Amino acid sequence: MFQGATELSLDAKGRLAVPTRYRDALLSGGRAVVLTAHPDSCLLLYPHVAWEPIGAKVQALSSFNEQARWWQRLLVGFAEELELDAQGRILVSPALRKFAGLKKDVMLVGQGSHLEIWDIAAWTSVLRGVSRKWALTAAWHRKLFAVSADAHLPVLLRRQSMRSRSNQGTTARSWTRLSAEAVTAG
Numbered sequence: 001m002f003q004g005a006t007e008l009s010l011d012a013k014g015r016l017a018v019p020t021r022y023r024d025a026l027l028s029g030g031r032a033v034v035l036t037a038h039p040d041s042c043l044l045l046y047p048h049v050a051w052e053p054i055g056a057k058v059q060a061l062s063s064f065n066e067q068a069r070w071w072q073r074l075l076v077g078f079a080e081e082l083e084l085d086a087q088g089r090i091l092v093s094p095a096l097r098k099f100a101g102l103k104k105d106v107m108l109v110g111q112g113s114h115l116e117i118w119d120i121a122a123w124t125s126v127l128r129g130v131s132r133k134w135a136l137t138a139a140w141h142r143k144l145f146a147v148s149a150d151a152h153l154p155v156l157l158r159r160q161s162m163r164s165r166s167n168q169g170t171t172a173r174s175w176t177r178l179s180a181e182a183v184t185a186g
Contacts (some may be wrong), residue, residue, distance in 0.1 A: 033090065042119075114169075
C-alpha cells in the first residue's frame with residue numbers, strides 16, 4: 001500500500017529516485033512498473049501487476065465512444081513500462097514530463113494502489129484549492145448545523161442513519177436533498 005507524501009527532485013536527465021520504502025511494493029510483480037498520465041496533469045506510477053487489470057479495462061472500452069477514446073489516449077497512449085535502475089530510479093520521459101509540467105522539484109503522493117507524481121508548484125496549487133473548498137464547506141456546515149467544522153460529518157451520518165431506520169422498506173432521502181431541505185428550513 002502506498003501512502004504518504006514525499007518531496008523529491010528530478011535529476012538533470014529526468015530520473016526520479018523512488019524512496020526505498022516504496023521499492024519492494026512497486027516491484028512486487030517483477031522488475032517492471034508502469035508510468036502514465038492522469039487528467040489532473042499529474043503522473044501515475046503503478047506496480048506492473050496493479051496496472052494490468054486497469055490497462056485491460058481501458059483497452060476493452062469501445063473506440064467508438066468519445067470519452068472512452070480520450071481515456072485510451074491518455075492512460076494507454078502515455079503508458080510506459082519502466083524498470084528501476086540499480087539506484088532505484090526511473091527515467092521519466094520528456095513526453096510525460098511535458099504533460100505533467102514537471103521541472104525539478106516534484107511531490108510523490110501515495111494513493112493506496114499507486115503513486116501520483118506532481119510538479120511541486122501544481123501540487124501546492126491543488127492543496128490551496130482544496131483548502132479554499134474546505135473553508136467554504138466548513139463555513140456552510142457550521143451555519144447549517146450550528147456545529148463545529150470537525151463535527152459536521154457525524155451529524156450528517158446520524159441524520160441519514162435515523163431517516164434510513166425510520167423509513168424501513170423505503171429508500172432514505174439523498175444527502176443532497178437532506179442538505180437542501182436543511183438550508184431551506186434554516
